[in-house]
Amino acid sequence: MTDNINPAIRRAAIVGTGGIATAHAAALTELAGRVELAAAVDIDPARAAAFAEKWSIGRTYPDIDGLLENEDLDLVHICTPPGSHVPLAIACLRAGVTPLIEKPPALSLAEMDELAAVERETGASVLTVFQHRFGSGAIQLRNLLEKGVLGRPLVASADTLWYRDAEYFSVPWRGNWEIEGGGPTMGHGIHQFDLLLSILGEWDEVTAVAGRQSRPTDTEDVSAALVRFANGAIATVVNSVVSPRETSHLRFDFERATVELDHLYGYTNSNWTVTAAGTDATITKAWAEGIGNNTSGHTSQVAAILDALDAGTTPAVPLSAARSTMEFIAAVYASSFTGRRIKRGEIGPGDPFYTSMVGSGAPWATAEKAGVPA
Numbered sequence: 001m002t003d004n005i006n007p008a009i010r011r012a013a014i015v016g017t018g019g020i021a022t023a024h025a026a027a028l029t030e031l032a033g034r035v036e037l038a039a040a041v042d043i044d045p046a047r048a049a050a051f052a053e054k055w056s057i058g059r060t061y062p063d064i065d066g067l068l069e070n071e072d073l074d075l076v077h078i079c080t081p082p083g084s085h086v087p088l089a090i091a092c093l094r095a096g097v098t099p100l101i102e103k104p105p106a107l108s109l110a111e112m113d114e115l116a117a118v119e120r121e122t123g124a125s126v127l128t129v130f131q132h133r134f135g136s137g138a139i140q141l142r143n144l145l146e147k148g149v150l151g152r153p154l155v156a157s158a159d160t161l162w163y164r165d166a167e168y169f170s171v172p173w174r175g176n177w178e179i180e181g182g183g184p185t186m187g188h189g190i191h192q193f194d195l196l197l198s199i200l201g202e203w204d205e206v207t208a209v210a211g212r213q214s215r216p217t218d219t220e221d222v223s224a225a226l227v228r229f230a231n232g233a234i235a236t237v238v239n240s241v242v243s244p245r246e247t248s249h250l251r252f253d254f255e256r257a258t259v260e261l262d263h264l265y266g267y268t269n270s271n272w273t274v275t276a277a278g279t280d281a282t283i284t285k286a287w288a289e290g291i292g293n294n295t296s297g298h299t300s301q302v303a304a305i306l307d308a309l310d311a312g313t314t315p316a317v318p319l320s321a322a323r324s325t326m327e328f329i330a331a332v333y334a335s336s337f338t339g340r341r342i343k344r345g346e347i348g349p350g351d352p353f354y355t356s357m358v359g360s361g362a363p364w365a366t367a368e369k370a371g372v373p374a
C-alpha cells in the first residue's frame with residue numbers, strides 16, 4: 001500500500017491489455033483525480049505499448065514481477081485469461097497489493113480456497129469483478145428487500161441467452177476447461193446469476209443439465225439449472241452462447257411485486273420494470289424514491305471500491321462472496337455431469353468437482369472417447 005501525500009489518490013495498474021482491459025482503463029480514466037492508472041503489463045510487449053499510448057500510461061512491463069518490484073500500487077486489475085488469475089493474484093497479495101480479478105476469479109473451488117489461504121497468510125485482500133451488482137437498480141432492489149417493502153422472494157429466473165460464433169472460439173483460450181475453466185456457466189451467465197445470488201442470498205441445492213449443442217468447444221455451450229434457496233425461493237438459471245436473439249433477463253417475483261431487468265451487457269434504470277401485486281402504488285413509488293443513477297459497469301464498481309477504501313470499509317466484491325457464486329457453478333457442473341442433486345457445502349476436497357469444474361468428465365467427451373458421436 002502506497003504512502004500517498006493525498007491518501008485519496010490511489011495508484012492502479014492493469015495486467016493483461018486485451019479486450020476487457022479497455023473497460024478498466026476507461027473506468028480508471030473516468031475516475032482520474034481519485035485514482036491514477038500508473039502502469040500496464042502484458043506478455044505481448046507490442047500490445048502493452050499500444051495500450052499505454054492509447055490510455056496515456058507512463059510505464060509498461062512484460063510481467064507482473066517487474067510491475068510489483070518497481071511500482072508502489074494500491075490496486076492491480078487482473079484482466080488476463082482465467083487460467084492465469086490465481087498465480088497473478090497471489091503475486092499481488094505477497095507484495096501487499098490488492099488484486100481486482102476479472103471473472104471468473106479462479107478455475108476451481110480449490111483455487112478459491114488457495115487464494116483465501118494466502119489472504120489469511122499475508123493480511124492482504126482479494127477483490128473480484130462483478131460489475132452488475134453496482135448499477136442503481138440492483139442497489140435499490142437490495143435496499144427495498146432489506147426494508148421488507150417487497151415481501152418474501154418466491155420465484156425467480158436468470159436467463160443469459162447470448163450468441164458467440166465460431167470466430168469467437170478461434171481465440172486459443174476460449175472453450176476449454178484448462179484455461180477458460182468452463183463454458184457459458186463459468187464465463188457468461190456468471191454475470192446474471194451472480195446478481196441473482198447477491199439478491200436472493202444463500203442457495204441451498206441445485207439440479208442441472210448441460211449440453212454441447214453446436215459450438216466447437218470442449219466445454220458446454222448451454223446449461224440450465226433449478227435452484228432452491230435457503231429462504232425457500234425457487235429459481236431457474238439458463239446459460240447459453242447459441243441464442244441468436246440475445247438477452248440478459250432477470251425476473252424476481254416477490255410477495256408484493258415482480259421486479260424485472262432486461263438488458264444485454266450493462267443496464268441503466270430504464271432497463272428495470274416493477275409491477276405491483278394488485279393496485280398497490282406504494283411499491284412503484286418506493287422504487288423511484290432515492291434511486292441513484294449508476295449504470296452497471298466497471299466505472300460503478302471501481303468507484304464503489306474507492307469509496308470503501310476512503311471510508312476504511314471492506315470493498316466489494318470480496319473473495320468470500322465470489323466463492324458462493326463459484327460454488328454454485330461447481331454445483332451446476334456436478335449435477336449436470338453426475339445426474340445428482342447437489343447440496344451447498346457438498347463439494348469439498350476429495351470431490352473431483354472441487355479441483356476442476358469438469359470434475360468427473362463431460363458426457364460428450366466420454367462419448368467421443370468411446371467412438372460414439374456426441
Ligand SMILES: NC(=O)c1ccc[n+]([C@@H]2O[C@H](COP(=O)([O-])OP(=O)(O)OC[C@H]3O[C@@H](n4cnc5c(N)ncnc54)[C@H](O)[C@@H]3O)[C@@H](O)[C@H]2O)c1
Nearest residue numbers: 016017018019020021042043044079080081082084102103
Ligand atoms: N467483466 C466482463 O464483463 C468481462 C467481459 C469480457 C471478458 N472478461 C474477462 O476478462 C478476462 C480477459 O478477457 P479478454 O477478453 O480481455 O482476453 P484477451 O485475450 O482479449 O486479453 C488477455 C490479455 O492478457 C494477456 N496475458 C495473458 N497472460 C498474461 C500474463 N500472465 N501476464 C500478463 N498478460 C497476460 C494477453 O497477451 C492478452 O493481451 C477473462 O477472464 C474474461 O473472462 C470479463
